[in-house]
Amino acid sequence: MANENLKRVIIEPVTRVEGHGKVSILLDEDNQVKQARLHIVEFRGFERFIQGRPFWEVPVLVQRLCGICPVSHHLAAAKAMDGIVGGENLTPTAEKMRRLMHYGQTFQSHALHFFHLASPDLLFGFGAPVEKRHVFAVAAEYPDLAVQGVMMRKFGQEIIKATAGKKIHGTGAIPGGINKNLSIAERDEFLKDIDQMMDWCRGALKIAMDYTVENLEFAAPFGSFDSNHLSIVREDGCMDLYHGNIRAITKDGDKIFDQVDPQDYNKVLAEEVRPWSYMKFPFIKEIGPENGWYRVGPLARINTCDFIDTPEAEEARKAFMAVTEGKPNNITLAYHWTRMIELLHSGEKIKELLHDPDLQGEDLVVKGDRRGEYAAIIEAPRGTLFHHYKVDENDQVTMANLIVSTTSNNVPMNKAVEKIAQDHISGAPEITDGLLNHIEVGIRAYDPCLSCATHALGKMPLEVELVDCEGTTMDRKTT
Numbered sequence: 001m002a003n004e005n006l007k008r009v010i011i012e013p014v015t016r017v018e019g020h021g022k023v024s025i026l027l028d029e030d031n032q033v034k035q036a037r038l039h040i041v042e043f044r045g046f047e048r049f050i051q052g053r054p055f056w057e058v059p060v061l062v063q064r065l066c067g068i069c070p071v072s073h074h075l076a077a078a079k080a081m082d083g084i085v086g087g088e089n090l091t092p093t094a095e096k097m098r099r100l101m102h103y104g105q106t107f108q109s110h111a112l113h114f115f116h117l118a119s120p121d122l123l124f125g126f127g128a129p130v131e132k133r134h135v136f137a138v139a140a141e142y143p144d145l146a147v148q149g150v151m152m153r154k155f156g157q158e159i160i161k162a163t164a165g166k167k168i169h170g171t172g173a174i175p176g177g178i179n180k181n182l183s184i185a186e187r188d189e190f191l192k193d194i195d196q197m198m199d200w201c202r203g204a205l206k207i208a209m210d211y212t213v214e215n216l217e218f219a220a221p222f223g224s225f226d227s228n229h230l231s232i233v234r235e236d237g238c239m240d241l242y243h244g245n246i247r248a249i250t251k252d253g254d255k256i257f258d259q260v261d262p263q264d265y266n267k268v269l270a271e272e273v274r275p276w277s278y279m280k281f282p283f284i285k286e287i288g289p290e291n292g293w294y295r296v297g298p299l300a301r302i303n304t305c306d307f308i309d310t311p312e313a314e315e316a317r318k319a320f321m322a323v324t325e326g327k328p329n330n331i332t333l334a335y336h337w338t339r340m341i342e343l344l345h346s347g348e349k350i351k352e353l354l355h356d357p358d359l360q361g362e363d364l365v366v367k368g369d370r371r372g373e374y375a376a377i378i379e380a381p382r383g384t385l386f387h388h389y390k391v392d393e394n395d396q397v398t399m400a401n402l403i404v405s406t407t408s409n410n411v412p413m414n415k416a417v418e419k420i421a422q423d424h425i426s427g428a429p430e431i432t433d434g435l436l437n438h439i440e441v442g443i444r445a446y447d448p449c450l451s452c453a454t455h456a457l458g459k460m461p462l463e464v465e466l467v468d469c470e471g472t473t474m475d476r477k478t479t
Contacts, residue, residue, distance in 0.1 A: 006034055011436050014038075014443055016117040016134075018068045019450025023439055025421055031428055036421035038414050038443065040279045040450055047400045055084055055391045056175055062387070062402070063169055068112070069449055070169050071105035071160055072380035073402075075242075076387040078173035079376035084391050086368025087176025093361030094177035099242050100353045101163035101172060102378070106241060107197075107346040108156025109381035110298075110339050113447045114204060115149025118336060121441045122211050127434030148200045155190075155197055159350065162186045177365035187354055194351045201347045205316055205340040212337045213323070221423070223332040223416035223442035226251035228284065228294035229303045230408065231384055232377055235259065237306030239345075241379040247304050248284060248294060253328050256284060262377040265386055271403065279410045279450075282403055293411035296383025297446060298338035303328040310352070313345035332416050335445040342381075380405050382447050406448040416442040 005028070012022035019040075026035040050061050059077040063070035075098055082088040090098070116135045123142060124132045131137065139146035157167040162182060164170025172178055212219050228251065232244035246260040246268065260268050271280040272289050283292035294300070302321070308314040320337060323329060353359065375388040383405030390399035406413075420442045425435055 005029070007031075009431055009436070011439060014440055014450075016120075016440070016444055017448050017450060018066065019448070021443075021448075021450045023417055023443075025425065025439075027425075027431075031426065031431065033418075033421045033426045036414075036418045036439070037276060038410075038417050040277050047402055050397050050400050052396050054395050055081055055389070055397055056395075058389065058397060058400075059173055059175070060169070060171055062400075066449055067168050069105065069109055069380055069382065071101055071164065072378060072385055073387070074164065074170065075102055075173055076376050076378045076380075076385050077389075078175065079243075079378060080374050080387045080389050081175035082177075083374030083376065084371050084389070085175045086370055087366045089366065089368075090177055091361065091363045091366060092358040093181055094364055094366075096353055096356055096358050097163050097178045097181060098173055100182070100350065100359065101160060101170075102242050103346040103349045103353070104156045104159025104163065106156075106342060106381050107159070107350065108153045109447075110343040110346070111149055111152035111156065111204075113381075114208070114336065114339060114343070115145060115152070117447070118444055119145065119149075121437075121444065122207070122336070126438050126441050127432075128437075130433060133437065148203070152197060152200055155193055159190065162190075174365065176367045179364065181361060181364065182359040184360065187359065190350070190354055194347070194354065198344075198347050198351065201340070201344040202312070205337075205344050208337045208340040209316075209319070212331070212334055216323075219333040220331050223420045223445065224330055225332075225412075225415055225419060226330050227412060227415075228256065228287075228292070229300035229328060230284075230294040230296055231301040231304045232262075232379055233259075233305050239301055239305035239308045241301075241342075241346075243378075246377065246384075249304050249328060251328060251330060253303075253326075256286070262375050262386075265375055265377065265388070265403075269403070271407075277410070280403070280407050281410055282408050283411075294408065295412045296405050296408040297335065297381075298342050299329065299332075299335045300383065301379060302338045302341060308341075308345055310345050310348035312348060313341055316341045316344060332412075332442060332445050335447070339447070382406055382449055383408055404449070406446070406450060409446050409448065413443055413446050413448060416445070 006026040009025040010022060014021045022039050024037050025033060028034055046062055046065055050058060058081055059074050062077045063074040065073055119138050120133045123138060161167045164172035228248055230248040233247045234240045234244050246265060247258045248256040250256060257268055268285055269282055270285050271282045273280055283289045302317055308317050373390045378385050385405055386403035388401040389397055392398050417439055420438050424438045428435060
C-alpha cells in the first residue's frame with residue numbers, strides 16, 4: 001500500500017497484556033482508516049535454541065517462555081516427552097496431579113486477566129481517562145473485587161506450588177509422570193478455602209454475564225466477526241482442558257474435522273509467515289490461508305464442545321449458548337463471559353480432585369517403548385497449545401515446533417483491530433486517547449500472551465548496521 005500521503009497513528013505498547021506489541025493505524029486526510037494492524041515486535045527463538053538439549057530438560061526449559069502461563073508449556077512439553085519415553089499412559093496419581101496443576105494454572109490465569117487486566121474496561125468504560133485504566137483504580141473504587149482477584153490468583157498459584165514445586169517455572173511434571181504427590185496437609189489447606197473460591201467464581205461469572213447481556217447492543221458488534229473455532233475435546237465431545245483430540249467448526253457450527261489425533265495435527269493445520277510480524281499465521285489446510293484461520297481460547301472451547309462435565313459450568317454454558325440459540329457465538333467481548341465459565345469449571349475440578357485419594361498415591365512414573373518423535377496438545381488458558389518434538393538416538397532434541405494459543409488468534413486479533421478501527425476511529429474529528437483504548441480493549445478480550453507467541457518459521461535474517469556519530473550508515477551485513 002502506498003502510504004506517503006497517509007497519517008500514521010501508533011499505539012505502543014499495547015497495555016495490560018503479557019509481552020510487547022504495538023498497533024499501527026493508517027489514516028487518510030479525512031481520518032478514514034486505510035489499514036490497521038497488530039505488530040508483535042519481540043522475538044524469542046525457543047524452537048531453535050532448545051535443539052541439541054537432552055529431551056528430559058525440555059519441560060523445564062520451554063516454560064521459560066513466560067512467567068504468566070509457564071505451567072501450560074511445562075505440561076505440553078511433558079506430555080510430548082511422555083510419548084518419547086513411551087509413558088503416555090500415566091498412572092492415576094500422575095495424571096490427576098498434572099490435572100490439578102493445570103486447573104490451578106487456569107484458575108489463577110483467568111482470575112488475573114479478569115480482575116487485574118480487563119476489569120477497568122468493564123467497570124469504567126472503554127473511553128475512561130488513563131488514570132482510571134488500571135487495577136489500582138479498581139482497588140480504590142471496588143476494594144472487594146480487587147481483594148477477590150488477588151486472593152483467587154494466590155489460591156491458584158499455591159495449587160501450582162504444591163503440584164509443581166514452585167509457583168513459577170516448577171519441575172513437577174517429568175517424562176512419564178510426576179515427581180511428587182499431594183500430601184494430606186497440603187490437601188487440607190486447599191479444602192479450607194475452596195468454598196470461598198467457588199463463591200467468588202460465581203460472582204465473577206455473574207459480572208461477566210450481566211455485562212455482556214445488558215450491553216448486548218454494543219457488545220455484539222464490537223470487534224466481532226464470523227469465524228471458525230478450534231479446540232481439543234474428549235471422544236464424547238466434552239470439553240477437556242488437559243487431553244483430547246482436535247475439533248474445528250465453522251461459524252455455523254458445522255464440523256470441519258473432528259477427533260483428529262494430536263500426532264496428525266500437521267495434516268490438518270499449516271502455518272505461514274508475513275513480513276510485518278514475528279508471529280506465525282496458522283490456518284486449516286483444506287480451507288487455505290485466506291479463510292482457514294480460526295479462533296482458540298475460552299470462546300472457541302465453549303463453542304466447539306458438546307457439554308462440560310461439571311454441573312455449574314455446564315449450566316453456565318447452556319445459558320451462554322442460549323444467547324445465540326445454540327449456534328456458535330462469535331462476539332469478541334464474549335471471551336470474558338466464557339473465561340469466567342472456565343474459571344468456575346476449574347474451581348469445580350479442583351474441588352473434585354482434592355477429594356480424590358489418588359492424589360496421595362505413590363506410583364508416579366511409567367515408561368515404555370522409546371520413540372523419536374511425538375506431538376502433544378493441551379488447552380492453555382489462552383487456547384490450544386501444540387508442542388511437537390523430534391529426538392535423536394543420543395537423546396538430543398533435533399526439531400521443535402510450537403503453535404501457541406496467541407499465534408492461532410493472530411488473524412482474529414488483527415481482524416478485531418481492523419473492525420474496531422473502522423467502526424470507532426474512521427471519520428472521527430479527533431483521534432483521542434479514549435478512542436485508541438477501544439482498540440486495546442478488543443485485543444485484551446483475547447488475553448494474548450505475546451511473549452509465548454513470537455516464534456518465526458524458518459530462518460530469521462540477522463542484519464547488523466555500522467553507523468557513525470552523525471547517523472550515516474557506514475556498513476551493513478545481513479546473514
